[in-house]
Amino acid sequence: MSAEGPASGNDIPLVVPEHHEVDHARIEKAVREILLAIGEDPERDGLRDTPARVARAYEEQFAGLGQKPEDVLTTVFEAGHEEMVLIRDIELYSTCEHHLVPFYGSAHVGYIPNSKGQITGLSKIARLVDVYARRPQVQERLTTQVADGIMAHLDPRGVIVVIEAEHLCMTMRGVRKPGAKTVTSAVRGDFRNRDRTRSEAMSLILGHD
Numbered sequence: 758m759s760a761e762g763p764a765s766g767n768d769i770p771l772v773v774p775e776h777h778e779v780d781h782a783r784i785e786k787a788v789r790e791i792l793l794a795i796g797e798d799p800e801r802d803g804l805r806d807t808p809a810r811v812a813r814a815y816e817e818q819f820a821g822l823g824q825k826p827e828d829v830l831t832t833v834f835e836a837g838h839e840e841m842v843l844i845r846d847i848e849l850y851s852t853c854e855h856h857l858v859p860f861y862g863s864a865h866v867g868y869i870p871n872s873k874g875q876i877t878g879l880s881k882i883a884r885l886v887d888v889y890a891r892r893p894q895v896q897e898r899l900t901t902q903v904a905d906g907i908m909a910h911l912d913p914r915g916v917i918v919v920i921e922a923e924h925l926c927m928t929m930r931g932v933r934k935p936g937a938k939t940v941t942s943a944v945r946g947d948f949r950n951r952d953r954t955r956s957e958a959m960s961l962i963l964g965h966d
């Protein structure tokens with residue numbers, strides 16, 4: 758099913774696709790329009806292939822829209838390990854949904870396996886971050902979604918997610934504050950209920966420089 762609405766004010770109909778196949782032709786048309794709107798010549802040498810390049814780039818940048826956590830959390834095994842697992846400094850690149858410019862930084866993700874000791878492959882946690890980062894995002898939602906994705910699919914005793922990022926919409930334009938870092942966190946289960954567990958994780962996350 759598609760959500761169909763009124764025309765969007767020009768000849769591009771407002772149809773929001775239900776499943777997220779990137780419509781290259783539509784992106785190309787829109788990018789050409791933007792180039793014309795800023796007073797550029799979309800036919801000049803350097804720009805002629807730009808609409809197609811942007812379409813390919815967006816396919817990659819927004820690939821997470823077509824993915825679910827279960828697509829990447831495929832390997833779950835019982836290792837009998839019931840202590841904290843923490844993956845620090847997972848590099849992330851996302852796109853600010855307000856300005857469609859990048860924000861980028863690091864995610865730190867920890868969890869405590871359940872009593873069966875169910876864990877997942879380390880790379881799967883990093884892949885999960887990408888599933889949610891490769892969408893139009895705000896940092897708070899990205900943080901929450903990673904935490905909730907792990908809770909739902911690994912059923913751990915707790916999860917902590919801390920994301921530190923720099924938003925280009927705050928540095929290259931607008932308020933122009935280069936270097937400002939936004940730090941967000943989401944804690945679930947034992948990390949929410951037990952101060953000591955949360956402090957241990959925070960000191961592992963922050964005490965590395």
Ligand SMILES: Nc1nc2c(ncn2[C@@H]2O[C@H](COP(=O)(O)OP(=O)(O)OP(=O)(O)O)[C@@H](O)[C@H]2O)c(=O)[nH]1
Nearest residue numbers: 853854855856894895896897924926927930931932
């Ligand atoms: N909470 C939150 N805000 C964000 C994020 N990314 C960008 N923003 C902010 O979204 C806000 C959008 O504000 P608006 O006033 O609607 O847009 P704007 O006129 O472009 O705002 P300025 O950036 O202040 O020029 C700005 O304050 C951005 O800094 C994010 O991940 N989380």
Ligand SMILES: [Zn+2]
Nearest residue numbers: 853855856926
């Ligand atoms: Zn922004």
